[in-house]
Amino acid sequence: MPRIESIIGSINDHHIQIIKNAVDALSADLTLSLEINIDSDGGDPDAARDIFYLLENYRNRVTTITNGKCMSSAVLIFLAGDTRIAGPRADFMIHPTSWTLWGMYKFLKSYSKYNSGDLTLTISEVYTIQGQLNTAVKRLTEIEDYTDAIFESRAKLTKEQFTDRRLVNTDQHFTPEESLKFGISTKLN
Numbered sequence: 001m002p003r004i005e006s007i008i009g010s011i012n013d014h015h016i017q018i019i020k021n022a023v024d025a026l027s028a029d030l031t032l033s034l035e036i037n038i039d040s041d042g043g044d045p046d047a048a049r050d051i052f053y054l055l056e057n058y059r060n061r062v063t064t065i066t067n068g069k070c071m072s073s074a075v076l077i078f079l080a081g082d083t084r085i086a087g088p089r090a091d092f093m094i095h096p097t098s099w100t101l102w103g104m105y106k107f108l109k110s111y112s113k114y115n116s117g118d119l120t121l122t123i124s125e126v127y128t129i130q131g132q133l134n135t136a137v138k139r140l141t142e143i144e145d146y147t148d149a150i151f152e153s154r155a156k157l158t159k160e161q162f163t164d165r166r167l168v169n170t171d172q173h174f175t176p177e178e179s180l181k182f183g184i185s186t187k188l189n
Helices: 014-025 047-056 073-078 104-116 123-154 159-166 177-180
Strands: 003-008 034-039 061-067 069-071 083-086 091-095 171-173
Touching: 003 014, 014 034, 014 047, 034 069, 034 073, 061 073, 061 177, 073 091, 083 177, 104 159, 123 177, 171 177
Parallel strands: 003 034, 034 061, 061 083, 069 091
Antiparallel strands: 091 171
């Protein structure tokens, strides 16, 4: 009988701890397996990556299952399963890597001023904006690199196909049958 855990809602560090606790509890007995049910719109890609590697390095059998939403970073966790089961109502979605600005009021205010045509920015404000944007691009590149590596290692999409699908600049949904065709799932339920 497998241990069953669920990832529901927005993926975050709390989910890392749930999966780590399950892995730690089962690691002593290689006959025990772990089943993870996923219903998520996604969330923190770093947390999803950490869960993926935690499960990939887990020696026991892992089954991931979805019969609902498996979107964005949740797909990374789904790909960690040795067996990946898509139910009839599964909805998979990948999208271009994105970045949300939180806080940084002074930066946003400066950028808004520049964007409105007020070109009276100080050199310091220009460098701040440039620095923030460079940091964002570097961070987005890191996320794309590990996302590409995970998809390339676990799905039937080549890096070029995966990158091409993301460049469309829209959410790309997969039916259960398409998820099987592209190697996201390994079995339909």
